[in-house]
Amino acid sequence: MSADRRPLLLMTPAMIWLFGLMVVPCALILVLAFFRRGLYGGIEYTWTLENLALVFDPLYFQIFLKSAGIAGLSAAIACVLGYAAAYAIAAMPRRHQPMLLFFAVLPFWSNYLVRTYAWIVLLNREGLIVNLARWVGYEGELPQMLYSEQAVVIGLVYNYLPFVILSCYAPLSRLNPEVNEASRDLGASAWTTFRRVTLPMTVPGIATGFVFVFVLSIGNFVTPALLGGGQFQMIGNLVYAQFLTANDWPFGAALSMVLIAVMLGLLMGQAVMADRASGGKGARDG
Amino acid sequence: MTHPFLSIRNVSKTFGSVRAVTDLSLDIAENEFFALLGASGSGKTTLLRMLAGFEDLTDGDILLEGSSIAELTPNRRPLNLMFQSYALFPHMTVTQNIAYGLEMDRLPKAETAARVSEILDVIQLGHLAKRKPDQLSGGQRQRVALARALVKRPKVLLLDEPLGALDKKLRSEMQLELKRLQHEFGITFIVVTHDQEEALVMADRIAIMKDGALLQVGTPHEIYENPGTRFAADFIGVMNFLPVSRTADGFAARDGSQMMSRGNAAPAGTPFVAAVRPERLRVGGTGDNSLTGEITALAYHGLDLLVHISTAIADAPVIARMTADEADGNAPVVGRQVTASWSAKDTHIFPE
Ligand SMILES: Nc1ncnc2c1ncn2[C@@H]1O[C@H](COP(=O)(O)OP(=O)(O)O)[C@@H](O)[C@H]1O
């Protein structure tokens, strides 16, 4: 066996697993998008593009846009907070950094539902934050915090922040401090150095974090259900409803297909960008 | 104006318990090509970083044209540093790297472009202007780093081991190139190096650094011909050391023969060594001092031939240098007994 075949061999079990247990079932569901819905929730096996067309019906497409808006806002906030945290960690003495990273990512290891419920405890009308406001003497009207769009964004940002911290920390910790010093030496202020040297060199980490948070948020249905309180639907909730309550599997499949296409497009764009940033092979000659 | 151009006054730097630089004072003249020479860890980089503004002084002051720059941040100092790692901006092209410092000075766009293309000509990298640093060879990167610092026309250019990463042939070319650029731009250069040959070739003056302090400052000729300490004598060039003992009227070699010297004042009570350079030994000739021994090895260098002589009056073989002409007339042979002699004026005495 030649040495260059060995990686292929090592990949095979994982590939079989992924293909057999992920890709095939997904494909089986997605193909439903091209069939008609039966009279009593069954499936009528005649080809149609109606389901896909329905996704772009303003009624539903608006939910798509709304979900993208919430996912985008969450991703943007997570990137600002996560980059700042990663920057601070990377600026600490090297020996403390693994510990700080560990703490930053710690909540990630607890159950998603538990973490989301914790926000209900914090945000509800008799919750910790309201009580805290009362305790410091605030008597006025407090805005409804739980069951709102803001609550959903808070929940999504909180849940996916560790991703961004990790994805931004990686390029930040690899920076050669002398490159920053060279910028200062050539006459740049600390802020200009950040804007023209540090930030451009770490943009791939931010982009990775953004895409991950966006992709995970746009399809999320747990956080909108718990923290949004049914005030509005995100695309994930709509898919959930088609499969489990409305019994319209073909439309659910069509929604999922568009969602997956958006996600794959973003992830691929991000992969191409990361490759280019790391001086991918194609970029060398020229 | 009577004050020195650049004045380093009683500067110290400690990192925790490590004393990197200790009470160091040095004046450097305008347009001087100055070399800081020392072994690794002797504090050369720390001194440069203090000049550039990247390390606070633990003690002392630095004055440029009479006023202190010690409190200025690096971007406000009219000095530029060429980093040992080059520290090029990897996301910028060669042109963008070089233009960066001029943009920081808010130079008009047209002037920036003109100066960048001018310096690209000087370093002969015009054809690679659009490349990124990772598409350049080590030697090309080195020249970009040099151009990036030089294009700002600083009052002082600090270079930390600028040729350290280059191969031998390129290094000797660049030594002359640096000297030419320094002359052409009329800028004070302070070059750090651990290569004594490089320092001798390039510098107007050399400071030998050891353990964070200056051992000796002088022209290459002074440092080479008149080393102040045994360490300096050993560090610069090749030197033969012969143990000697003090006698009533001078010094004597191990075999009791008189060792004539240039009369260095030597304190009593300590053991001494006599030191003489290989090129001052004449194989087969006569002089104030001489030794005999067996030729153990010959090292041919093209220009010259180094003859290793094993002798009773020294532990290590004594090395004598013969020019090609000398060797042609009187070819030495390994295993043969020879006599070598030298003058008193070429004999230095140091405490052991
Ligand atoms: N940032 C630092 N922290 C602690 N010790 C340092 C630091 N920088 C340099 N040193 C120490 O100071 C001494 C001089 O180092 P350096 O100036 O880099 O020497 P050179 O450039 O001559 O090799 C060394 O012992 C080194 O370990």
Ligand SMILES: [Mg+2]
């Ligand atoms: Mg150094």
